[in-house]
Amino acid sequence: MSWIDVGALEDIPLRGARLVKTPVGCVALFRTGEAEVFAASDRCPHKGGPLSEGIVHGRAVTCPLHNWVFSLETGEAQGADEGSIPTYPLRVENGRLLLDGDAVGRRAAA
Amino acid sequence: MTKKLVVIGAGMASGRMLESLIESDPAAYEITLFNAEPRGNYNRLMLSPVLSGEKTYAEIVTHDDHWYETHGIACRFGERVVEIDRDRKIVVGEKGAVPYDKLVIATGSDPFMIPLPGHDLEGVIPYRDLEDTERMMGLSAKPDAKAVVIGGGLLGLEAAAGMAARGVDVTVVHIMGHLMERQLDEAAGYLLRRALTDKGIKVMCSANSKEILGENGHVKALMLDDGTELPCDLLVMAVGIRPSVALAKSAGLAIGRGVHVDDRMVTSDADVLALGECVEHNGAVFGLVAPLYDQAKVLAQTLLGRDAAFQPKEVATKLKVTGCDLFSAGDFTEGEGREDIVFRDPARGVYKRLVLEGERLIGAVMYGDTADGAWFHGLIKDREDVSEMRDTLIFGPAFQGGAQADPMAAVAALPADAEICGCNGVCKGRIVEAVEGGATTIEDVRAVTKASGSCGTCTGLVEQVMALSLGDDFVMPTAKPVCGCTDLTHEDVRRLIKAQELKSQPAVWQELGWSTPNGCHVCRPAVNYYLLADWPLEYQDDPQSRFVNERNHANIQKDGTYSVVPRMWGGLTNARELRAIADAADKYGVPTVKVTGGQRIDLLGVRKEDLPAMWADLNEAGLVSGHAYSKGLRTVKTCVGREHCRFGTQDSTGLGVKLEKRLWGSWTPHKVKLAVSGCPRNCAEATCKDLGIVCVDSGFEIGVGGAAGMDLKEIQPLVKVATEAEAEEWSVAFVQLYREHAKYLDRPYKWIAKVGMDWVREALSNATERAALVARFDLSQTIYQKDPWAERAEPAAARRFQPLADLTLEAAE
The missing domain is CATH 1.10.10.1100 (BFD-like [2Fe-2S]-binding domain)
Structure with a gap:
């Protein structure tokens, strides 16, 4: 793994999300707790809705377009809907957000 | 010959270590004990009861003069160690040097002081030792004394509660969203905050300190970054501790966050050992007392040449903060594949949350009732399979076996x-x-x-x-x-x-x-x-609890772009506004420009990143958000009225503009659309609006509960009034009544169907109640009638509309 510093934890509002552009497409970084974050694809497999604009609750996000709910831990759609979104390793260290560069198709800058 | 042992620091770990050593072999060493504080070992955890007056200092002393004397320990209390000379194997104190065969560093930790402007003023203190405690106790002698505590962790809250118990007016300022965020989740943090508030302590969360203000060299107030000033006679900083490593560092020992020690508690020098809050073991530093006591035992054995190894254990935090029972254990935050079980008993103020991963319990947070804490901690430590009792797990051990299914x-x-x-x-x-x-x-x-x-x-x-x-x-x-x-x-x-x-x-x-x-x-x-x-x-207001449109103040379209609709008061516009709209459409490449049913212009297909700049441009021309995206006031549609129309009976345009200026920016259970028609020909289509006014020669007929969406509804008559001022008053009062009573996402017609038109008429016909409704509406507007576009066009807010990072750019650039 190659951890890339993509910003500060404080840049994401609690129960909110921010976007990072990567070679594999837009990745949404979700902050589900004071120091709990997840990274997943920003694109809802249903109609392509931007998940970073959804309401974050528990460890899940609801797509703003048609209310599909995804677990941020597994990427699986919840309830009756079927589908999943890719998830990516993301961690917090000293208040910084570290995203796994390998997983999103980019090596860390030397 | 007896070997010489020098111990630097008389904290809780060092005290326990000396006990253990002397118990095992009282004759092994000739001991010298340095302590910078002018006293020996006492129970630092008990400073809070001393502060609150439940205990005296004498009661928390763990080792008194008699004890040191009996065991032949040479005490050098109140004397700082200046230097450790490892080559000559001596410790140099302020009053002279002492040789050692073995040295134990137990310097503990230093309180972290935020370097805010004014942090060096008199009256700005940490909460660490008896001196600090006495400063806080002394404060209560002053009438109307005020204190501010920065830091909503355990120590800060104990300082706050202790001072409050002595009658001091205390405010806690905490930078995070809830108290004790490392031990508690948000709900437990809320309960704790409520308990503190009940004790008269003011708690401010998400509050950033900016500057400490002083007068004649003494602290006077704390200023927050929003400009709030909190006057105080004493300011206590309790924002965290750092291992105290300065001495070990200058002696050239290996240091990370703390003094590096191996499993035997030996530092990089075989004759120098360390323990307590100053050490780092396998990358971990320690703040709770349980592992420190384990270290103390291991270190004593090592000093006696016996085999022992320190193994950090899973620790649970069971705390009593100012009379509130708290418990947390394991990991209740980060990680994947986890599920929560939550139990709340509002009447008793109880909150419990268990975190499961697969078949195992991995974390627990409890507030109010912590009786089952030890049991949960056991399940976490033993990694027990809990799938069998999962349904009743949260009720604790008493409930296992024979659960009531029905x-x-x-x-x-x-x-x-x-x-x-x-x-x-x-x-x-x-x-x-x-x-x-x-x-x-x-x-x-x-x-x-x-x-x-x-x-x-x-x-x-x-x-x-x-x-x-x-x-x-x-x-x-x-x-x-x-x-x-x-x-x-x-x-x-x-x-x-x-x-x-x-x-x-x-x-x-x-x-x-x-x-x-x-x-x-x-x-x-x-x-x-x-x-x-x-x-x-x-x-x-919490933006993270809003649908995307209300959070971004624009309507999201199916392709992820947004539409922008500036407000046109009562449907009026002018050449300057139209020019600004046209310029914005050009500048941001707006693919579609459409006239809406609400008498204004919709710019469709704007990229999110462009929104703040576009809003700034529109603001410049005096245009503000039209709230075309909100559960709030949308438009007030008007006809031209008697100014131009030969049938017009009143100034319908003017009244529409007045209503829109009064009502814009307010949030409502669902969207609200108004219209004012200048005569019964009803060109503004007022009879299918949430509130519609039809002007007649003798005044204004107000109706409510119309709709022209999924359902088609004609308004029902509410009242007929003679003057414009009365029409405005009734309209505002109706909107406020709806705001206060309707279910979220019920348009007025749905709400009226539930409560009955008679009830609405009766509620509004009372002049006193009507005036009170208007007053409450106006009060709310002092907070909410602000242009959200202008607020978000500011650089700090605008940044949120951009990606956090762009990793598609090559590093070589």
Whole structure:
């Protein structure tokens, strides 16, 4: 793994999300707790809705377009809907957000 | 010959180590004990009871002069160690050097002081030792003394509670969103905050300190970054500790965050050992006392040449903060594949949350009732498979084996004196009596017994008792709950937010027994609305509980772009505004420009990144957000009225503009559209609006509850008034009545169908009540009537509309 510093934890509002552009497409970084974050694809497999604009609750996000709910831990759609979104390793260290560069198709800058 | 041992630091770890050493072999060493504080070992954890007056210093001393004398320990208290000379194997104190064969560094930790401007003023102190404690105790001698504590962790709260117990006016300033965020989750943090508030301590979360203000070299106040000034005579900084490594570092020992030690507690020098809060072991540093005591035992054995190894254990934190029981263990935050079990008992102020991963319990947070903490901690430590007892796990060990599967059977089994409604002390027997006395509905029972009349969370239970008593005669009401997070209906939630004066989302989740940690996409926007509508001054709107359109102040389109609709007051515009709109359309490549049904212009297909800049441009021309995206006032449609029209009876355009200027920016349960027509020909289509005014020669006919969406509804007459001022007053009062009573996402026509048009007319016909409604509306507008575009065009806010990072750019660039 190659951890890339993509910003500060404080840049994401609690129960909110921010976007990072990567070679594999837009990745949404979700902050589900004071120091709990997840990274997943920003694109809802249903109609392509931007998940970073959804309401974050528990460890899940609801797509703003048609209310599909995804677990941020597994990427699986919840309830009756079927589908999943890719998830990516993301961690917090000293208040910084570290995203796994390998997983999103980019090596860390030397 | 007896070997020489020098110990630097007389804290809790060093005290325990000396005990252990002397117990094993009292003759092994000739001991010298340095301590910078002018006293020996005492129980630092007990400083808080000393501060609050429950204990005296004498009671918390663990080793007195007599003890040191008996064991022949040379005490050098009140003397700082200046240097460790490892080559000559001596420790140099302020009053002279001492040789050693073995040296133990137990320097503990230093309080971290935020380098705010003014942090060196007199009266700015940490909370670490007896001197600090005495400073705080001394404060209560001054009448009307005020103190500010920066830091809402354990130490800060104990300092605050201790001073408050002595009559000091205390404010806690905490940078994070809830108290003790490392030990507690948000809900438990809320309960703790409430308990502190009940004790008269002011708590400010998400508060950033900016500067400490002084007068004649003494602290005078703390200023926050929003400009708030908190006057104080003493400012206590309790924001964290750092291992105290300066001495070890200057002696050239290996240092990380703390002094590096191996499993035997030996540093990089074989004759120098270390323990306590100053060490780092396998990358970990230590703040709780349990592992320090383990270290003390290991270190004593190592000094005696015996084999021992320190192994950090999973630690649980069981704390009592100012009389509130807290417990947390394991990991209740980060990680994947986890599930929560949440239990809340609002009446008792109890909150429990278990975190499961697969078949195992990995974390627990408890507040109010921590009796089962040890049991949960055991399950976490032993990594026990809990899948068998999962359904009843949260009820603790007493409930394992023979759980009640059928809730009705459980209710049937309850004795007559079992308490059903905790708020009003109503037992099962009383409810059964009420039913036998003729009560057939929940309202009847509530009227006779008050059961479920206060917090309402026992409503389901009361209904079950009724069902058992009435048999087939009882039809369980099928009121629809807000969502899966609660059994309460929207109406219940609204009523309880008012009745219990719930003023934050965590308060609602806890007091009303939400089954999820923080709601879902259905209940969050509703609760957020109810709170801001009922407590405009106290509650702060939460953008993360809003649908995307209201968070971004633009309408999201199916391709992820947005539409931008500037406000045109009463449908009026001018050449300058139109030019600005045209320029913006050009500049940001707007593909579609459309005239809306609400008499304004829609710019469709704007990229999110462009929104703040586009808004700034439109603001420049005097255009503000049209709120075309909000559950709030949309438009006031007008016809040209008597200014130009030969049939016009009144200035319908002018009244429309006045209404729009008065009502814009307000949030409502659903969108609200108005129209004013200048004559009964009704060119503004006022008769299918949420509130429509039709002007006639003798005045203004106001109707409400129209719609032209999924349902087509004609307005129902509300009142006819003679003057424009009265028309405005009635309109505002109606909107406020709707704001205060309707269910979230009910348009006025749906709400009126539930409460009845007669009720609405009656509520508004009382002039005093009407004036009160208007006053409450105006109060709310002092907070909410602000152009959201202007606020978000500011650079700091605009940044949120950009990606956090772009990793598609090559590093080589």
